[in-house]
Amino acid sequence: MDKDFYTLDDFDLGGKTVLLRVDINCPINPATGDILDDTRMRGHIPTFRDLRGSKVVVLAHQSKPGKSDFTSLHNHADRLSSVIGRDVHFVEGLFNKVAIETIKMMSPGDVLLLENTRFFAEDVALKDKEPKVQAKSHIVKRLSSVSQYYINDAFAAAHRSQPTIVGFAEVLPALAGRLMEKELVMLGRLLSGGERPTLAVLGGAKVDDSIHVMGHFLEAGIADRVLGIGVVGNILLLARGIELGPPSMDFLNKEVGDWSDLVERAKKLMADHPGKVLMPTDVALNDGGERVNASVETLPSQMPIHDIGYDTIATFSGEIEDAGTVILNGPAGVFELDNFSVGTREILNAIARCKGFTVVGGGHTAAAVEQMNLDDKIDHVSTGGGALISFLTGKPLPGVEALKRAKLRGMQGKQG
Numbered sequence: 321m322d323k324d325f326y327t328l329d330d331f332d333l334g335g336k337t338v339l340l341r342v343d344i345n346c347p348i349n350p351a352t353g354d355i356l357d358d359t360r361m362r363g364h365i366p367t368f369r370d371l372r373g374s375k376v377v378v379l380a381h382q383s384k385p386g387k388s389d390f391t392s393l394h395n396h397a398d399r400l401s402s403v404i405g406r407d408v409h410f411v412e413g414l415f416n417k418v419a420i421e422t423i424k425m426m427s428p429g430d431v432l433l434l435e436n437t438r439f440f441a442e443d444v445a446l447k448d449k450e451p452k453v454q455a456k457s458h459i460v461k462r463l464s465s466v467s468q469y470y471i472n473d474a475f476a477a478a479h480r481s482q483p484t485i486v487g488f489a490e491v492l493p494a495l496a497g498r499l500m501e502k503e504l505v506m507l508g509r510l511l512s513g514g515e516r517p518t519l520a521v522l523g524g525a526k527v528d529d530s531i532h533v534m535g536h537f538l539e540a541g542i543a544d545r546v547l548g549i550g551v552v553g554n555i556l557l558l559a560r561g562i563e564l565g566p567p568s569m570d571f572l573n574k575e576v577g578d579w580s581d582l583v584e585r586a587k588k589l590m591a592d593h594p595g596k597v598l599m600p601t602d603v604a605l606n607d608g609g610e611r612v613n614a615s616v617e618t619l620p621s622q623m624p625i626h627d628i629g630y631d632t633i634a635t636f637s638g639e640i641e642d643a644g645t646v647i648l649n650g651p652a653g654v655f656e657l658d659n660f661s662v663g664t665r666e667i668l669n670a671i672a673r674c675k676g677f678t679v680v681g682g683g684h685t686a687a688a689v690e691q692m693n694l695d696d697k698i699d700h701v702s703t704g705g706g707a708l709i710s711f712l713t714g715k716p717l718p719g720v721e722a723l724k725r726a727k728l729r730g731m732q733g734k735q736g
Contacts, residue, residue, distance in 0.1 A: 325723035326495035343474035350388035367497035375426040415462035454487035473497025478719030494726035506700035515644025523550030524650025549652040556599035559586035565620035602629025626660040627653030637670035672697035
């Protein structure tokens with residue numbers, strides 16, 4: 321398939337010095353600095369494998385200023401080394417003299433991880449500036465002077481416009497790593513209108529994102545039906561005029577904020593697309609840790625809604641199994657609690673049984689896929705959070721647009 325960005329297949333990178341932007345932003349124990357989950361690191365294994373003959377200079381960030389997990393990447397180097405099965409050298413700097421000299425001394429096969437890019441003001445302060453401005457940053461000028469190629473494998477950060485995401489692509493031949501390539505190909509297939517019917521199963525607590533996705537999918541004709549689960553399902557119930565009860569409303573007030581606008585938007589989508597937005601018919605209430613199934617007709621309740629109910633699980637599972645294409649983003653309930661993980665688990669099992677094209681996104685949902693060992697039964701598990709939402713709502717991703725411009729310049733140069 322002809323792509324509008326370069327990939328590792330388009331260049332001979334053997335012996336070359338390449339800047340590789342990855343996303344290894346991991347959950348960290350703030351007290352010990354220990355990395356709690358290396359899933360994002362493992363996503364980059366195919367790229368490191370295909371760059372084994374190159375001099376690989378790795379750029380990455382961890383969290384952002386002011387957060388308790390905003391740390392050095394020193395521990396990341398050790399964990400990355402064990403993940404990719406190669407020595408990963410770490411240098412405490414990004415473009416200081418030590419970092420530049422270390423890069424110059426590298427041999428083919430070496431991997432060097434530089435310090436957290438967000439320790440340096442430019443990678444944060446220049447966000448959203450024009451790419452040409454970002455290309456003039458110190459970080460880009462210094463590192464591009466000792467590198468021959470730029471590879472972006474950080475799909476999860478592709479919605480950011482920062483020097484390490486867009487700046488290098490203005491001054492170096494730029495290409496997508498294997499993870500970035502896979503994300504764009506698989507998600508592109510999802511949006512291109514494959515096998516029908518197409519279902520979007522939207523859950524979790526990031527309701528604003530989900531309502532945006534719902535609107536785009538219905539208005540652009542990408543989805544035939546949308547199934548609302550989790551807090552998204554609760555918003556749909558409110559839009560239908562069903563009261564939830566004080567504990568569930570307290571959660572909305574605390575975690576969602578101004579939910580009234582979301583309810584109005586959901587009402588409009590349901591009115592504009594009759595029969596295409598499905599919501600729970602029953603829910604699971606948390607009665608002191610015990611699961612109590614209740615029809616939505618019996619709401620409001622003094623107990624919080626913590627999952628979708630058994631009838632909804634059965635109905636939605638049937639819809640999913642019969643679908644030609646399915647995207648799931650977000651859990652069905654508080655799946656960290658065993659009694660309320662049933663909805664999320666059964667929805668994922670239905671997706672695993674579906675013979676159509678299946679995609680799962682969202683950090684919590686992706687974690688559940690791994691816990692259940694369903695990775696090989698689902699066509700694509702996305703690493704993106706905000707980047708995935710941007711992609712699904714039709715917004716251009718600055719990191720991807722930079723790769724497209726780089727290929728266009730490269731082709732024009734060849735033609736010239």
